[in-house]
Amino acid sequence: MSAYLNEEPEGQLDHGRKELRWNIPIPVRVKGTASDGKEFDEESITADASPSGMCVLLTVPLLRGDRVTVIASEEGFESPATVTEVSPLGLNMNRVRVRFAASGKFSRASAARKYIYDYSSDNWIGYIFEGIYYNSKHEPFGKLEGNRVVAVDSGNTLFTIRGERFYDLRGHCLGHVI
């Protein structure tokens, strides 16, 4: 489980990035000093995450180069980070990309909620939490039976899990479990 964020499926990287970004909504706390000099401590959610950084939705005014601390409690992760990009969304909200300090390497290994991440759409399509598979609308849709996820209503196998990947009924790899 430790290598979720380190595995890079072929063909998934673009824009010259060295590692895969996962478009998953991870609850995080970001604190530090904003560009207006005021200290802040804001709870938010990620737009994407990778071992070395994240993109977080924040309302505080930040500038490239600002130092913050990122805390992801579900993963037991805390790291200093540097703001590398700020993209205004309007509505006084920004997408803030941060890069963790060299000592910080984000991993979801300890997270109880495991996202089912589909390669083809490059997005999460559901998650498994306490043996229940929830779809993208957070509806209980299936349950984990051994390495199979079966539909709640029909009992049909939806997909199987082997290691950190999930497969269709013909054994084709569809994506990661992260």
Place this chain on the structure above:
Amino acid sequence: MALEITRSKIDSVTLLILKGRIVAGTDSELLNDQVLELLEAGETRIILDLAQVTFIDSTGIGTLIRVHTAAMRKSAAVKLLHLTKRVYDVLQITRLSSVFGIYDDLQKAAASFGGATEETDASASDA
């Protein structure tokens, strides 16, 4: 117009009907406090009816994120119902529309929490 929140209960689901604006200040705090109070009381299925919410600012969005993450931590869920186009567009811009369960129909929203509602129904009929 200050935010007004009306609370009701449908089986095991708590419905909060919001009216007004969810903006920085007491409006956002009111919503945050009400949802946290429900979570503290052990409620795990909460629906926010936003049909009468006319405007939401960044603090309001932050409040939605906060109550969503607070619910996740308690193995609970907050779902959104009857979004106006304006509010939906805001969630689309911020890509938060994929974070929340969003519904146009109360029954579907209530059913989306899964089997425990049926269990509540069954126990009620037993009684």
